[in-house]
Amino acid sequence: MTLTGIGQILFYLFILLLCVKPLGWYMAKVYRGKYIGLKFLLHPLEKWIYRFCNIRPHQEMHWQQYLFAFLFFNLFGLLLVYALQRLQFYLPLNPQAFPNVPPDLAFNTAASFITNTDWQAYSGESTLSYFTQTTALTVQNFLSAASGMALLIAFIRGITRQNTKDIGNFWVDTIRGILYILLPLALAFSIILTSQGVIQNYKPYEKIHLLQPTTQTEQIIPMGPAASQIAIKQLGTNGGGFFAANSAHPFENPTSTTNFLEMLALLLIPAALCYTYGALVKDKRQGWAILLAMLLIFIPCAGLDYYAEQSKNPQLTSLNLHTNKNMEGKEIRIGVANSSLWATATTASSNGSVNAMLDSFTPLGGLIPLILLHLGGAIFGGVGSGLYQMLLMIIITVFVAGLMVGRTPEYLGKKIEPFEMKMACCAVLITPFIVLLLTAITTLTTSITGTHGFTQILYTFSSMVNNNGSSLQGLDVNTPFYNVLGGIAMLIGRFWIAIPILAIAGSLSQKKNIPATSGTLPTHTLLFILLLISIIIALGALTFFPALALGPIVEHLLFWGNNAHQ
């Protein structure tokens, strides 16, 4: 590890933490319906949208209604994204005349983008028209992020309210998230990106004559409205790149400045939402405690991943190389430190964009992202979805702590009873179950090559079910098998969890607040944070340890064992 490398990682964390309070405070205002800053411009627009869509903003919903609104909205989104891909040949803005997307791939991509996964079995620059990229994918980048945030806000209302079944209005929460938070941020961010060289146009691909003609005399350079999509793919923890190489592509991530900003955007909203949470429950310490718990897991992971990627490859020590670290699959302008930091951040949050090829990471360097996937996206996680996963973990922790001392568990004045626990378990256990089941089925039915082949399959399903979207691209996943199974896995990973989340919100909102006594377990102390971290690690890591042992751990041990003489 180099001093500049560590310095860059610390600088990143410092800037990220600086943004948490202002943005978190702003988002809390927005979701409380207090208009600030952009009111004169957006408030009339917001009111017009309500009228046009027949929404009564003051009419609140019970949890079932909230759930159905969420499901219908996403179902129609799924159908629209599917239809646009299947018809893209007949639609405008298709200068390269790309044919319609095959049904299995179109289903997979539609499921992927509405669930905030943004798994990509296709190669953007050779499959999708500009019309599909903007009206289908860019749109879902916004909508899936905003609905994730809406669900979180509904959950928070469940905690703060009492004696009511109302947990807010899904339409209002979603529209506010888009209009006041995501759109302004994305607009500003895309302009900064274009100033650095990210492309934004609707031109046909450029044909140029190579300086040194070889077997090829020309190079076809893809064009397109990339910046507008890259901005929101990072901010909304979506991660679906405009190009196949995602943020390793020089048009998506042309300079080290864009790399820094894209990395910042990746954790910006998930981190700031912790502060929003503290503000909404009127106890800021709760928000900071959650952020600290996330950082205590994130920072060691980032350090370890950087260490693994910066270490010498024992196979190459005898080859008279100038330096020896892992540069396969990494870009020069990004470098090892920022590639490993990105890999940690993108798998901790459920973003899934990459700026280096994870399949070429060292076994240990690839183990860290896999572990972070297995922690269920509770460490930062997706916008909204990360924090509600974390709140589930908190409920479980409170319950475990309650068992230890023999008291009825409470969280922020709400009794945690069997119903909440059952729902929390439903949500937390479904992802490992589906991941392991699908990995087992695939391992048994397809031919795999060695430990690395197993890791690829495990990673694929871990990424899809946890709605992450990063991949080990050495595995060819654009087959009907992976497309259909993966599409279903992504839908389960998103919507199965939404049901218990809203059910808990609906149940908590009806309960009375009980004042804290001397017997109440405080949930902002270091003791609680450590207990929370232990529960997260125990749940996530232990479920997957046998699978990890067969994959990257064995690969690491074999590799270093075989090269011990070096």
Place this chain on the structure above:
Amino acid sequence: MSNILQMIKTALLLLILMTLFTGVIYPGVVTLLAQTFFPKQANGSLLYLNNQKIGSKLIGQLFTDPKYFWGRPSATPHFPYNALSSSGSNIATASTLFLTIVKKRIDTLKQADHETQLPIPLDLVTASGSGLDPHITSYAAFFQVHRIAKARHISEQKILSLVQDQIKKHKVILGESRINVLELNLKLDEVK
């Protein structure tokens, strides 16, 4: 029942409206602003030679001629530096296959220049993530000076100063010290 119908209607209307806002107006506004304020960057940072498009500053090209600086190995499908299909090698670096490939890449470098005793630059024997990396490290540029001087029959000093000019011009704060291969080669062709 009427409640559900109402909900479906709202969901459809909102989806259409949001598609218009975030899928048409938003990218349109960004395009308008980008084309007004940063037209060169928004259109791919293209480079011209004698009024002909010679490439993009950001997209690497394949160089195999000894008289040019070479870029990093590219693992794009069909042929190297295929800009229509960005991709890394995705090879497992813990596999013996990786060792074989790296050895082959080293051989290619050595064949082009038997005389050099300098250690091999790592970036010239590892494929980039996009397969289109436009840069090499400054060490990789210095490493190639001897070969290029010989192929072009000009003094090493001239090429060396060219490389140093490029390093000075593009100071880097974040990331690693680097040189744009295509720009450097265009400069190289100007040297008499």
